[in-house]
Structure formats: structure tokens, C-alpha cells
């Protein structure tokens with residue numbers, strides 16, 4: 689029987705990756721504005737119901753981290769309140785809900801990778817709104833998996849990899865922070881993992897170990913400057929001119945929102961419960977850079 693997954697979002701990285709990776713036996717129904725507008729939470733339940741889903745995946749979010757500092761109410765409505773609406777719709781339909789969340793729910797002061805039960809303490813409006821979303825989902829239904837991931841990149845939407853490739857077009861040196869640690873995670877790997885989690889949740893409806901909060905980032909760790917270096921190295925391998933990374937401190941790259949110094953996530957709970965382990969970050973980053981460069985070359989032809 690086909691598993692119908694209703695996903696919020698349309699041009700987002702994770703939703704595009706899910707649409708590209710749909711496995712056999714799964715149908716993905718992507719919902720977008722104006723039918724489903726997270727800024728208008730009363731649109732959420734009717735749009736989700738009309739998709740007649742077996743699972744709901746809430747990937748859509750207000751993700752402009754810096755802009756959220758000047759629009760905290762909108763971020764809270766989209767990421768907090770509307771996530772709760774989606775979870776209430778899942779509860780009413782008697783189906784599982786998968787909620788995407790973020791490393792930015794932590795303050796980043798811990799000196800080891802964060803585990804699921806470590807204290808949260810967001811230091812940005814975006815992080816606070818995503819934490820509100822987690823809480824709203826958990827309050828609405830026990831039948832949920834909240835997947836906290838980090839530093840998403842992909843061939844789609846906006847992300848750090850695309851930004852670095854764009855800067856490389858006009859610069860031979862880029863200053864990148866070297867004191868924020870985490871792990872760049874491919875949206876395509878996330879999509880594959882979501883399908884596994886969705887199948888597990890529907891197949892084992894009474895298994896409490898599959899439910900709750902899970903950390904889900906790529907294996908390994910890096911600082912943003914390492915990621916930039918890996919991107920430029922791959923670009924050079926494809927014939928691009930060398931670009932040097934100047935390793936700078938966060939204080940030298942002022943932004944409206946504060947970001948955690950430590951975004952590393954311990955993903956062992958997900959491996960144990962769902963048998964999901966994401967690949968090493970370098971092995972997924974390389975093909976993504978190559979694909980973006982090919983796309984760039986096609987556009988220039």
C-alpha cells in the first residue's frame with residue numbers, strides 16, 4: 689500500500705530533496721501558500737486534511753535567522769504556533785507527525801556534542817521560535833518524531849554552500865568564522881532519513897522508542913571555515929581558481945542574530961531507535977558542490 693506523506697513547504701531545501709528522493713511505495717504531497725500558510729495558522733489543518741495523509745512532515749519554517757531578530761512575532765507564529773496546528777491536525781487524524789527542528793535551540797556553551805535531553809536555551813529569535821514549535825508539537829501529540837538537524841545545504845534554495853560558490857566568482861579570499869563548530873548536513877540525506885523514520889512510525893504504531901526528540905546531523909564535525917575550505921577545494925578540483933579562507937572569529941563577522949559556538953549534535957539515539965546514520969559530511973558535500981558547478985556551467989552556456 690502507498691504511504692502518503694503530506695509535507696509543508698514548496699521551494700524549501702528539505703521539501704525539494706524529498707520530492708527528488710521519493711522511494712517506491714511512497715507519495716509525497718507538498719503543500720504551499722496560499723492553501724497552507726503557516727503565517728495564517730487556521731489554514732494549516734484544512735490543507736493537511738485535504739491531502740489525506742498517513743504521515744505529516746513539517747519542514748516549512750521561517751528560516752531567515754538574522755531577519756527573525758526584527759520579526760520575532762512572525763517567526764513565532766510560523767515556527768511555533770503553526771507547528772502546533774499541524775501536530776493537532778495529525779492527532780485528529782490519528783497519524784504520526786515529523787517536525788524538523790534545529791541546533792539553534794541550544795545556547796552552544798556545552799563542551800561536547802549535544803544530546804536530546806540536554807537543556808535548551810536559544811540565543812536567537814529563530815531558535816526560540818523553533819523551540820516553541822517543538823513544545824507545541826509535543827503538547828499536541830505523543831505520536832511525533834522531532835528531528836533536530838543542523839547547517840543544511842543542498843542544490844536547492846538558499847544555503848552556505850551556494851553563498852560560498854557565489855562569493856568565489858568574484859573573490860580570491862573569503863573571511864569565514866572558525867569558532868562555531870557543528871556539522872553541515874545534506875538535505876538529500878535528511879530526505880532519505882525522513883522516509884525511514886516515517887515508515888518506522890507507521891509500521892510500529894505502539895513503539896515509544898521511535899517517538900520523541902532525535903538529533904540528526906551528518907557524521908563528523910567542522911567549523912564553518914572548514915566547510916568553506918572543503919567547498920573551495922572541490923571547486924578547484926573542477927577547474928576553478930583557488931580561493932583562500934581567512935579564518936576569523938565570530939566577533940569579526942557581526943550579525944543581527946547570535947549563533948551557538950557549539951552546534952555539534954550527538955546522533956546516537958536516532959541510530960539506536962531508527963537505525964538511521966547519516967554519512968560523513970565530506971562525502972555528501974563533494975557531490976553537491978559538483979552538481980552546483982555543473983548547474984552553473986549549464987546556465988552560462
Ligand SMILES: NC(=O)C1=CN([C@@H]2O[C@H](COP(=O)(O)OP(=O)(O)OC[C@H]3O[C@@H](n4cnc5c(N)ncnc54)[C@H](OP(=O)(O)O)[C@@H]3O)[C@@H](O)[C@H]2O)C=CC1
Nearest residue numbers: 697698699700701702725726727748749751837839840845
Ligand atoms: N536551513 C538550515 O540550515 C536548517 C534548517 N532547519 C529546519 O529544517 C526545516 C527545513 O529547512 P530548509 O528546507 O532549509 O528551509 P528553507 O528555508 O529552504 O525553506 C523554507 C520553506 O518554508 C516555507 N515557508 C516559509 N514560510 C511559510 C509560510 N508562512 N507558509 C508556508 N510555507 C512557508 C517556504 O515556502 P516557499 O517554498 O513557498 O517559499 C519553504 O518551502 C525547517 O523547519 C528549518 O527550521 C534545521 C536546521 C538547519
Ligand SMILES: Cc1cn([C@H]2C[C@H](O)[C@@H](COP(=O)(O)OP(=O)(O)O[C@H]3O[C@@H](C)C(=O)[C@@H](O)[C@H]3O)O2)c(=O)[nH]c1=O
Nearest residue numbers: 751753790791838839840848851863864865912941947
Ligand atoms: C556568508 C558568510 C557567513 N559567515 C558565517 C556567518 C555564520 O556564523 C555562518 C553561517 O552563515 P549562514 O548565514 O549561512 O548560516 P545560518 O543562517 O546561521 O544557518 C543556520 O540556518 C538555520 C535555519 C539553522 O537552523 C541552522 O542550523 C544554521 O544552518 O557563517 C562567514 O563567516 N563569512 C561569510 O562570508
